[in-house]
Amino acid sequence: MILGEKVYFDHNATTPLLKEVREATEDIAHLPLNPSSVHSYGRYAKKLLEDARNEVANALCATDQYKTVFTASGTEANNLAITGMKEYKCITSQIEHPAVLKVVGEGLIPIDSNGVIKLDVLEQILSTSDKPILISVIMASNEIGVIQPIHEVVKIARKYKALVHTDASQYIGKAEINVAELDADMVTICGHKFGAPVGVGALIFKKQLPLTSIMKGGGQEFRFRPGTQNILAIHGLGVACSKIKQIIASFTKLEKYRDFLEEEIMRIAKDSIIFGKNAARMPNVSSFSMPGVNNETQVIHFDLNGFAVSTGAACSSGRVDLPYVHMAMGYEQKQASCAIRVSMGIENTLEQVKKFIKVWQDLYLKTRLTDAA
Numbered sequence: 464m465i466l467g468e469k470v471y472f473d474h475n476a477t478t479p480l481l482k483e484v485r486e487a488t489e490d491i492a493h494l495p496l497n498p499s500s501v502h503s504y505g506r507y508a509k510k511l512l513e514d515a516r517n518e519v520a521n522a523l524c525a526t527d528q529y530k531t532v533f534t535a536s537g538t539e540a541n542n543l544a545i546t547g548m549k550e551y552k553c554i555t556s557q558i559e560h561p562a563v564l565k566v567v568g569e570g571l572i573p574i575d576s577n578g579v580i581k582l583d584v585l586e587q588i589l590s591t592s593d594k595p596i597l598i599s600v601i602m603a604s605n606e607i608g609v610i611q612p613i614h615e616v617v618k619i620a621r622k623y624k625a626l627v628h629t630d631a632s633q634y635i636g637k638a639e640i641n642v643a644e645l646d647a648d649m650v651t652i653c654g655h656k657f658g659a660p661v662g663v664g665a666l667i668f669k670k671q672l673p674l675t676s677i678m679k680g681g682g683q684e685f686r687f688r689p690g691t692q693n694i695l696a697i698h699g700l701g702v703a704c705s706k707i708k709q710i711i712a713s714f715t716k717l718e719k720y721r722d723f724l725e726e727e728i729m730r731i732a733k734d735s736i737i738f739g740k741n742a743a744r745m746p747n748v749s750s751f752s753m754p755g756v757n758n759e760t761q762v763i764h765f766d767l768n769g770f771a772v773s774t775g776a777a778c779s780s781g782r783v784d785l786p787y788v789h790m791a792m793g794y795e796q797k798q799a800s801c802a803i804r805v806s807m808g809i810e811n812t813l814e815q816v817k818k819f820i821k822v823w824q825d826l827y828l829k830t831r832l833t834d835a836a
Contacts, residue, residue: 468769469766469769469770469771470769470770470771470811470815470818470819471771471808471811472770472771472772472805472806472807472811472815472819473771473772473773473804473806474656474747474806474807474808475605475608475633475656475747475748475773475804475806476773476806477655477656477661478655478656478657478658478808479658479808479810480658480659480660480699481658481659481702481703481706481710483702483703483706484658484659484660484699484702484703487698487699487702488660488695488696488698488699488702491511491694491695491698492695494507494508496508496511496694496695497691497694498511498512498683498692498694499681499683499691508692508694511694511697511698511701512533512692512694512697514698514701515533515697515698515700515701515702515704516531516533516701517701518700518701518702518704518705519531519652519665519667519700519701519704520667521704521705522635522640522704522705522707523635523640523641523642523650523652523667524640524641524642524643524644525642525643525650525667526642526643528643528669528670528671529642529643529667529668529669529670530667530668530669530670530685531665531666531667532665532666532667532668532684532685532687532688533663533664533665533684533688533692533693533697533700534663534664534665534666534688535662535663535664535693536653536662536663536664537560537562537630537632537651537652537653537656537664538562538664539664539688540651540652540653540664540665540666541560541562541563541566541599541628541630541651542562542566542677543666543674543676543677543687543688544597544599544628544649544651544666544668544674545563545566545567545597545599545628546566546677547674547675547676547677547687548597548626548672548673548674548675549673549675550595550673551594551595551596551597551626552592552594552595552596552597553566553567553596553597553598553599553628554567554571554572554585554588554596554597554598554599555567555570555571555572555598555599555600556570556571556572556573556574556580556600556601556611557570557572557573557574557787557788557791558570558574558578558601558604558606558607558787558788558791558792559599559600559601559630560601560605560630560632562630563599563601563630567599570791571588572584572585572588572598572600573791574791574792575792576792576793577609577739577740577741577742577792578604578607578609578738578739578742578788578792579609579611579612579742580600580611580612580616582612582615582616582619585598585616585619586619586622586623589619589620589622589623589625590623592623595624595625595626596620596623596625596626597625597626597627597628597648598616598620598625598626598627598628599627599628599629599630600613600616600627600628600629601629601630601633602629602630602631602633602634602640602650603631603633603634603637603638603744603745604633604739604788605632605633605775606750606775606788606789606804607738607739607744607748607750607788607789607792607804608633608739608744608745608747608748608749608750608806609739609742609743609744610634610638610742610743610744610745611629613627613629613645613647614645616629617645617646617647621646626648626649626672627647627648627649628647628648628649628650628651629645629647629649629650629651630650630651631650631651631652632651632652632653632656632664633656633745633748634745635652635653635656635657635707636656636657636658636703636707636710636711636714637657637710637711637714637745637746637747638711638714638745638746639711642667648668648669648672649666649667649668649669649672649674650666650667650668651664651665651666651667652664652665652667654696654699654700654703657703657707657710658703658706658710659696659699659700659702659703659704660695660696660699660700661696662693662696663693663696663697663699663700665700666687674687675687676688676689678690710809713809714746714747714809715746717746717747717807717808717809717811718746718747719813720807720811720812720813720816721746721747721748721749721805721807723813723816724749724805724816724819724820725737725740725749725751727820728751728820728823731820731823731824731827732753732754732827734754735751735752735753735754736751736752736794736798736802737749737750737751738750738751738752738789738792738794738802739792747806747807747808748804748805748806748807749804749805749806750775750789750802750803750804750805751802751803751805752798752799752801752802752803753801753803753823753826753827753830754801755801755830756801756826756827756830757800757801758774758786758800758801758802758803759774761801761803761826762774762803764822764826765803765819765822765823768822769822770818770819770822772803772804772805773803773804773806774786774802774803774804775788775802775804786799786800786802789802805819
């Protein structure tokens with residue numbers, strides 16, 4: 464199989480290593496690097512570790528009031544943020560990533576038809592709670608790309624002395640984040656969503672928080688995350704963070720590609736749905752339906768025709784689960800099950816988008832003819 468000949472439109476699932484990251488990790492891949500060792504190899508590993516920590520803080524504008532702890536994934540960082548705050552009850556929205564939703568148990572904060580959380584309901588929940596609350600709201604939806612009003616969430620939280628965690632895994636590298644200005648208490652990032660290796664994430668949190676480790680072991684990562692650090696991946700994350708401004712600049716063109724794609728889809732099929740179209744969204748993501756055609760059928764069709772797309776979150780071992788995000792927006796399961804996600808990366812082109820539209824149209828018209836017969 465020659466994968467290089469396929470067009471990759473699933474960058475929200477994972478994105479290729481940046482050239483600079485690949486080169487930097489190749490340079491140290493042969494070295495035995497354990498930052499807990501006291502010899503020269505260990506000291507070099509420790510330097511790479513702390514350099515990467517500084518790069519993460521700089522990329523997110525995290526001031527000295529914040530600490531950065533490296534994890535093995537965004538999922539682990541989310542688990543640490545929620546489970547590690549033992550005295551707090553966590554509430555979250557209906558459209559969170561499973562790494563949050565399955566830890567909390569249920570999403571109490573509903574969303575509107577545009578995929579944006581209902582702030583009035585959030586405030587109502589906080590006003591009636593007699594327990595300390597941790598609010599966890601995703602910064603940008605992995606499935607529909609809708610950006611949540613985290614600034615407003617933080618403002619409301621402060622009124623009720625609540626804390627705020629946000630999963631910025633799909634946001635970092637696509638738009639600027641100023642953690643200090645945002646004043647969020649905890650922020651999750653994930654390396655492989657913006658050109659760093661798989662196997663590294665981080666939790667950035669305010670130092671005064673009563674956060675506790677959810678694992679037992681050694682004293683690594685300030686005793687918040689035991690286990691030998693993955694220096695290769697962490698170094699790659701640091702390099703990606705050092706290039707954050709260039710990465711963000713490369714994403715600006717993708718908004719035009721996304722808008723062109725959606726305009727053409729609606730021209731071909733006026734009964735198609737662009738999910739979250741009227742909300743602020745990430746520039747590279749579009750979730751839309753092909754009326755009457757199941758999303759599994761679509762994904763197979765596109766794959767056979769040279770395009771890698773998805774139905775949504777890539778966290779279920781290849782399963783196509785219930786489209787709970789779209790249904791939370793008020794759509795029926797029949798409509799939601801016809802949705803696919805196109806998520807572009809910095810190397811995608813307008814020509815590729817045009818070819819995809821042609822393949823999409825071919826399937827749509829074919830099904831219309833079949834239905835008519």
